[in-house]
Amino acid sequence: xxxxxxxxxxxxxxxxxxxxxxxxxxxxxxxxxxxxxxxxxxxxxxxxxxxxxxxxxxxxxxxxxxxxxxxxxxxxxxxxxxxxxxxxxxxxxxxxxxxxxxxxxxxxxxxxxxxxxxxxxxxxxxxxxxxxxxxxxxxxxxxxxxxxxxxxxxxxxxxxxxxxxxxxxxxxxxxxxxxxxxxxxxxxxxxxxxxxxxxxxxxxxxxxxxxxxxxxxxxxxxxxxxxxxxxxxxxxxxxxxxxxxxxxxxxxxxxxxxxxxxxxxxxxxxxxxxxxxxxxxxxxxxxxxxxxxxxxxxxxxxxxxxxxxxxxxxxxxxxxxxxxxxxxxxxxxxxxxxxxx
Numbered sequence: 290x291x292x293x294x295x296x297x298x299x300x301x302x303x304x305x306x307x308x309x310x311x312x313x314x315x316x317x318x319x320x321x322x323x324x325x326x327x328x329x330x331x332x333x334x335x336x337x338x339x340x341x342x343x344x345x346x347x348x349x350x351x352x353x354x355x356x357x358x359x360x361x362x363x364x365x366x367x368x369x370x371x372x373x374x375x376x377x378x379x380x381x382x383x384x385x386x387x388x389x390x391x392x393x394x395x396x397x398x399x400x401x402x403x404x405x406x407x408x409x410x411x412x413x414x415x416x417x418x419x420x421x422x423x424x425x426x427x428x429x430x431x432x433x434x435x436x437x438x439x440x441x442x443x444x445x446x447x448x449x450x451x452x453x454x455x456x457x458x459x460x461x462x463x464x465x466x467x468x469x470x471x472x473x474x475x476x477x478x479x480x481x482x483x484x485x486x487x488x489x490x491x492x493x494x495x496x497x498x499x500x501x502x503x504x505x506x507x508x509x510x511x512x513x514x515x516x517x518x519x520x521x522x523x524x525x526x527x528x529x530x531x532x533x534x535x536x537x538x539x540x541x542x543x544x545x546x547x548x549x550x551x552x553x554x555x556x557x558x559x560x561x562x563x564x565x566x567x568x569x570x571x572x573x574x575x576x577x578x579x580x581x582x583x584x585x586x587x588x589x590x591x592x593x594x595x596x597x598x599x600x601x602x603x604x605x606x607x608x609x610x611x612x613x614x615x616x617x618x619x620x621x622x623x624x625x626x627x628x629x630x
Contacts, residue, residue: 297339306335356386358602359407359441361400363420363448365392367520368546368574369589370418373446376595377416384603386413397423401435408439414602415443424448424488442605446598448489455605455612457598461491464587464619465498465541468569471585471621472539473506476630477567481514481537483528483547492517495543495571518547525550526557529566533558538630539567545574548584563628573622583624590617 303310308328316324316332335341358381362370378388389412391403400423407415415436423432429450436443444455472480482499485492496515503510513535518524525547532540533554542548548570555566562568562582570577573588597615605612 297341299341301339302332302335302341305339306331308332354413355411357410357412358386358388359391359403359410359412359415360388361391361393361403361407361415362418363393363395365390369447369572369591372591373418373595376592377598380596380599384599386603393420393423395420395422397425397428397432400428400432404432404435404439408441412441414606415441416446416598416602417443418446418448419450421486421488424450442602444598444601444605446594447491453612453614455601455614457594457601457615458490458617459589459594460616460618461494462498462501465495465543465571466502467498467621468541468571468587469499469502471623472541472567472569472627473502473508475539475567475627477539478508479514479537480508480510480539480541481528481532481535482510482516483525483532483540483542483551484515484517485520485543485547487517492543499541520544520546522546522550522553525552526554529554530558533560533566537566539569539627541569543571545570545572545577545584545586548577548586549580552580552582563626567627569627571619578624580626582626585624585626586622587619588622589619593617
């Protein structure tokens with residue numbers, strides 16, 4: 290039987306590089322500023338030659354830090370959350386942190402499980418986007434209690450409970466107001482909405498902004514002009530069909546993915562965008578500019594959201610400054626899906 294190769298140690302690296310073990314540790318931990326570059330190069334070459342990897346468990350026992358941040362999101366297949374994770378990983382890596390990613394599949398029990406799991410893995414902090422189910426009254430108390438029990442510094446990203454918890458979000462009400470105001474300025478008075486679940490702050494705040502823009506001009510938003518559903522294509526198709534039958538001239542989809550479904554419903558009805566129906570989305574998804582009729586939409590500042598989340602979670606971990614709640618505006622991107630009437 291072939292024996293297992295002995296795992297190289299810091300002492301082995303030090304011996305090959307001709308330096309002390311302390312010098313090796315300083316170089317590997319990025320604290321070797323005062324060490325000559327030639328010496329640091331010898332350490333790096335020795336690490337590479339020996340295929341040495343740091344023992345993070347041992348380091349964590351000494352420093353009481355794992356340099357890991359737990360991230361819980363509801364749906365990795367959602368382009369918005371996928372982009373958030375990408376930018377979070379980049380932002381945190383600049384500060385020497387990696388992420389442990391958990392996907393709750395929009396289930397509250399998974400949120401609770403992953404919060405406990407990440408705490409058990411000794412992550413240094415937590416960035417949480419709760420599932421829609423976790424935001425219901427049934428689970429709110431339990432999620433908050435679990436967060437208090439594990440004692441991790443945490444913040445909410447995009448979705449949150451009403452209260453003073455630290456959060457980084459888009460100003461959905463103001464951003465939606467701007468989108469609706471643009472439709473009204475283009476002459477539209479009968480505007481329908483394809484919304485997400487109203488339990489989500491993103492959805493009820495976007496509806497709030499839409500209502501405000503309409504009320505300012507003495508216009509109404511009757512119940513038959515609102516379709517609640519998921520942030521998916523199927524809801525867009527169903528909502529588009531209902532709103533076309535209601536004879537609206539414009540449809541505000543609360544996500545670009547829903548807007549894609551609205552496009553399909555317009556096509557099935559034998560109509561055209563924007564000649565017959567104008568459409569506005571929210572997100573500026575990857576393919577929104579590539580449609581036959583490019584989509585006018587609100588671009589979410591995903592990179593800025595991730596960078597702010599990174600900044601705040603690090604500050605919370607270091608107990609620097611007060612708890613912050615950050616709201617960032619979305620940007621109106623005007624393309625070809627809205628006509629003037």
